[in-house]
Amino acid sequence: MSEPATNLAVALVGNPNTGKSTLFNALTGLRQRVGNYPGVTVARKSGTCDLGDGRKVELVDLPGLYSLAAASPDEQVVTDALAGKIAGERVPDVIVLVADATNLLRNLFLASQLAELGRPAVLVLNQADVAREQGVRIDTGQLSARLGGIPVVLASAWKGEGVADVRRAIARAADERRLLPTVVWPANIAAALAELTRAVATDTGRAVSSAEAQRLLFDTSATLPERLGWAKELRDPAIRAAREQVRRSGYNPLAAEPLVHYDRLRKALEGVVTEGAGKAGRTAAVDRLLLHRVLGPILFLGIMLGMFASVFWLAKFPMAWIQAGVDALKGVVGPSLDATPMLQSLVTDGLLGGVGAFLVFLPQILILFLFVGLLEDSGYMARAAFIMDRLFSWCGLNGKSFVPMLSGFACAIPGLLSTRTIEDPKARLATAFVVPFMSCSARFPVYALMCAAFIGPLYGPGWESAVMVGMHCVGLLVAVPTAFVLTRLVLKVKPQPFVLELPRYQLPKPRDVLWRMWQNAAEFISKAGTVIFAITLVVWALSYFPRDPGVADRVRAADPAASAAVLAARTQAAYVEQSWMGRFGKAVQPVFDPCGFDWKITVGVLASFPAREVIVSTLGVTYSVGEGAEADSGRLQQAMRDAKWSAGPRAGTPIFSLAAVLALMVFFALCSQCGPTVATLAQETGGWRWAVGSFLYMTALAWIVAALVYQLVSRLAPPA
Amino acid sequence: MTPLSQLLPGQFGKLASLNPERAVDQRLMALGLLPGMSLKLVRKAPLGDPLAIEFGGQVVSLRLAEAESLIVDVAADCPIQRPRPT
Numbered sequence: 001m002s003e004p005a006t007n008l009a010v011a012l013v014g015n016p017n018t019g020k021s022t023l024f025n026a027l028t029g030l031r032q033r034v035g036n037y038p039g040v041t042v043a044r045k046s047g048t049c050d051l052g053d054g055r056k057v058e059l060v061d062l063p064g065l066y067s068l069a070a071a072s073p074d075e076q077v078v079t080d081a082l083a084g085k086i087a088g089e090r091v092p093d094v095i096v097l098v099a100d101a102t103n104l105l106r107n108l109f110l111a112s113q114l115a116e117l118g119r120p121a122v123l124v125l126n127q128a129d130v131a132r133e134q135g136v137r138i139d140t141g142q143l144s145a146r147l148g149g150i151p152v153v154l155a156s157a158w159k160g161e162g163v164a165d166v167r168r169a170i171a172r173a174a175d176e177r178r179l180l181p182t183v184v185w186p187a188n189i190a191a192a193l194a195e196l197t198r199a200v201a202t203d204t205g206r207a208v209s210s211a212e213a214q215r216l217l218f219d220t221s222a223t224l225p226e227r228l229g230w231a232k233e234l235r236d237p238a239i240r241a242a243r244e245q246v247r248r249s250g251y252n253p254l255a256a257e258p259l260v261h262y263d264r265l266r267k268a269l270e271g272v273v274t275e276g277a278g279k280a281g282r283t284a285a286v287d288r289l290l291l292h293r294v295l296g297p298i299l300f301l302g303i304m305l306g307m308f309a310s311v312f313w314l315a316k317f318p319m320a321w322i323q324a325g326v327d328a329l330k331g332v333v334g335p336s337l338d339a340t341p342m343l344q345s346l347v348t349d350g351l352l353g354g355v356g357a358f359l360v361f362l363p364q365i366l367i368l369f370l371f372v373g374l375l376e377d378s379g380y381m382a383r384a385a386f387i388m389d390r391l392f393s394w395c396g397l398n399g400k401s402f403v404p405m406l407s408g409f410a411c412a413i414p415g416l417l418s419t420r421t422i423e424d425p426k427a428r429l430a431t432a433f434v435v436p437f438m439s440c441s442a443r444f445p446v447y448a449l450m451c452a453a454f455i456g457p458l459y460g461p462g463w464e465s466a467v468m469v470g471m472h473c474v475g476l477l478v479a480v481p482t483a484f485v486l487t488r489l490v491l492k493v494k495p496q497p498f499v500l501e502l503p504r505y506q507l508p509k510p511r512d513v514l515w516r517m518w519q520n521a522a523e524f525i526s527k528a529g530t531v532i533f534a535i536t537l538v539v540w541a542l543s544y545f546p547r548d549p550g551v552a553d554r555v556r557a558a559d560p561a562a563s564a565a566v567l568a569a570r571t572q573a574a575y576v577e578q579s580w581m582g583r584f585g586k587a588v589q590p591v592f593d594p595c596g597f598d599w600k601i602t603v604g605v606l607a608s609f610p611a612r613e614v615i616v617s618t619l620g621v622t623y624s625v626g627e628g629a630e631a632d633s634g635r636l637q638q639a640m641r642d643a644k645w646s647a648g649p650r651a652g653t654p655i656f657s658l659a660a661v662l663a664l665m666v667f668f669a670l671c672s673q674c675g676p677t678v679a680t681l682a683q684e685t686g687g688w689r690w691a692v693g694s695f696l697y698m699t700a701l702a703w704i705v706a707a708l709v710y711q712l713v714s715r716l717a718p719p720a
Numbered sequence: 721m722t723p724l725s726q727l728l729p730g731q732f733g734k735l736a737s738l739n740p741e742r743a744v745d746q747r748l749m750a751l752g753l754l755p756g757m758s759l760k761l762v763r764k765a766p767l768g769d770p771l772a773i774e775f776g777g778q779v780v781s782l783r784l785a786e787a788e789s790l791i792v793d794v795a796a797d798c799p800i801q802r803p804r805p806t
Contacts, residue, residue, distance in 0.1 A: 254740035
């Protein structure tokens with residue numbers, strides 16, 4: 001080190017559930033998602049870590065994985081990052097291996113594979129406090145000696161113990177550059193590896209590392225041959241011959257790697273680790289209750305219902321406060337702009353109205369992510385997947401689809417991102433395809449408005465709740481057959497291996513849970529600040545302009561006897577009707593007529609395609625602009641209840657009949673009305689094909705089902 | 721020699737053989753489930769599938785259909801539960 005190195009790159013690697021992300025937080029001070037559900041770390045997380053000696057390094061938290069045999073996109077990211085195969089990504093100068101001190105043998109399998117990369121390494125024995133509690137004793141000096149003298153550190157990132165030691169160990173590893181000893185392969189396997197390396201060089205002119213040669217020899221699902229550009233007709237006989245050579249040494253070529261590594265590791269750990277007596281006793285006891293045949297599903301349902309009850313009922317209080325705050329702000333700002341009606345309308349209806357109607361749902365998101373964080377960090381999420389797998393497997397998904405789908409009930413974006421933990425690319429695609437059907441929190445405003453305005457007053461709170469729950473199930477009911485058809489007929493998914501670790505139960509770390517909750521909320525707010533805000537403004541402008549000054553006179557002339565208030569309301573309605581949005585909505589309305597949507601609803605539906613939550617503020621604009629300085633939901637509800645068809649066969653009957661209310665809710669439950677979701681789907685499926693397919697499928701389905709609901713209900717329960 | 725899927729909850733055994741060609745078995749081998757390893761069928765999920773097995777100090781879930789290729793020597797020193805009469 002000739003100069004104070006501030007540009008060392010360090011990578012954090014380890015099995016899932018080792019507390020790797022918590023250690024990352026402790027080392028960098030940056031917070032990020034920390035979970036206990038296997039494979040929760042999917043995004044690239046990096047931060048600056050102070051080594052304590054004046055040096056700073058760039059620390060990257062790589063996704064958790066058990067083996068370098070890359071089956072999932074997550075695992076591929078790790079192998080690529082460590083080999084320096086990701087553009088713009090540096091080959092790490094030091095690899096920090098995070099291992100669970102209570103299960104060292106399995107954790108060291110990955111270390112043993114990583115040795116082939118020939119990078120300086122540090123071994124962190126994390127969760128040392130739990131190991132100590134279980135009576136597991138590890139001789140770190142001996143272990144270091146047997147692992148080529150690399151630094152070996154005991155730590156407990158959860159408790160903040162040993163973090164300074166980890167910093168010092170990284171510094172030492174960067175200076176001393178000691179390597180993990182590579183495995184000594186039996187002669188036939190070594191010869192097979194050499195032969196493969198030679199074959200690649202001859203056929204493609206490229207040199208493969210020893211780590212790559214092993215992937216070629218041992219893996220059946222590796223993407224490496226394609227990426228090397230090694231032609232199938234050349235590589236197949238070469239790999240077959242190499243495997244045949246391995247077989248001659250008595251090893252099954254596909255089992256040789258774990259057999260040789262584990263054999264060597266068992267020897268290396270002899271006399272180093274003293275196993276404790278009471279292993280995982282508490283977790284087993286909790287599992288006896290939480291995974292009980294009868295009690296397990298009951299508790300599972302209880303936990304899920306508790307979560308949703310909290311989201312829907314507990315959130316009502318802060319929601320009311322936010323609503324009151326926004327209304328108060330409108331009351332303060334509105335009158336000061338009386339002199340300039342255009343600016344007044346822009347500020348109160350466009351800006352405050354739009355943002356307020358949207359911010360009000362923030363409490364639900366915070367509460368939901370609080371629960372999701374607690375479930376993940378406690379270790380229950382994996383149990384939920386265990387309990388639910390049977391329900392998902394028959395339709396081609398698996399228990400791991402549960403987390404993305406549950407997340408989808410808050411927002412499809414995190415749900416889509418969490419599909420990366422599903423190994424099988426096809427099942428991943430199917431899960432991603434159905435996640436947008438989950439009733440996200442942005443659909444909630446529509447249900448809430450319709451239920452509060454119509455279902456509740458007409459049929460009572462019991463039916464209001466039932467319709468609420470029913471609407472949240474509509475998407476799920478459509479998603480399951482969609483997944484079935486998709487996986488059986490379109491994607492032809494092979495039943496994918498569902499091997500899931502049920503990790504030790506752990507007390508969630510409040511800081512981690514709260515941080516993740518805030519991160520999700522911040523994402524939601526920033527979405528509000530950009531897409532939603534812009535759309536609200538555009539919708540306001542489209543429904544405000546053009547503003548023909550003659551409209552007021554014409555309304556007055558039509559009915560001179562009407563009171564001033566009625567005249568004002570009619571004037572506003574006339575203004576909206578002849579605005580750009582009103583004209584467009586009227587032109588497109590016949591398309592939505594079979595669903596029972598009038599032109600005002602049509603305007604709302606059209607404006608909601610980029611972001612469905614816009615519907616409430618749009619209806620606020622189309623129904624209550626000019627009915628006062630505020631468009632609070634009570635006024636909006638009344639305006640909607642008063643709305644009647646003005647012409648056609650339904651003239652004089654309420655627009656918002658039971659049939660239309662249900663059709664509208666079903667339409668919003670199924671329609672693809674979220675720009676960010678479509679964009680994320682394109683990103684996660686590697687192209688616009690599936691995103692466009694999803695958009696067309698969801699929208700067509702929404703229209704068909706809404707039309708069916710309207711036609712059916714309006715015949716069964718004709719409007720009075 | 722019994723397929724793992726036929727073990728009863730609570731039963732112990734030693735892994736006799738598996739099928740390295742299968743992706744599931746490859747995953748399990750990476751986790752340390754190799755021939756000769758002791759394991760226990762901890763429980764079945766409430767709907768009967770998947771299974772939770774314990775080996776090497778960890779509990780792992782896998783599906784019944786996927787456990788088919790795992791052949792187990794039921795431990796002689798472990799009280800073998802008789803299958804319930806059907």
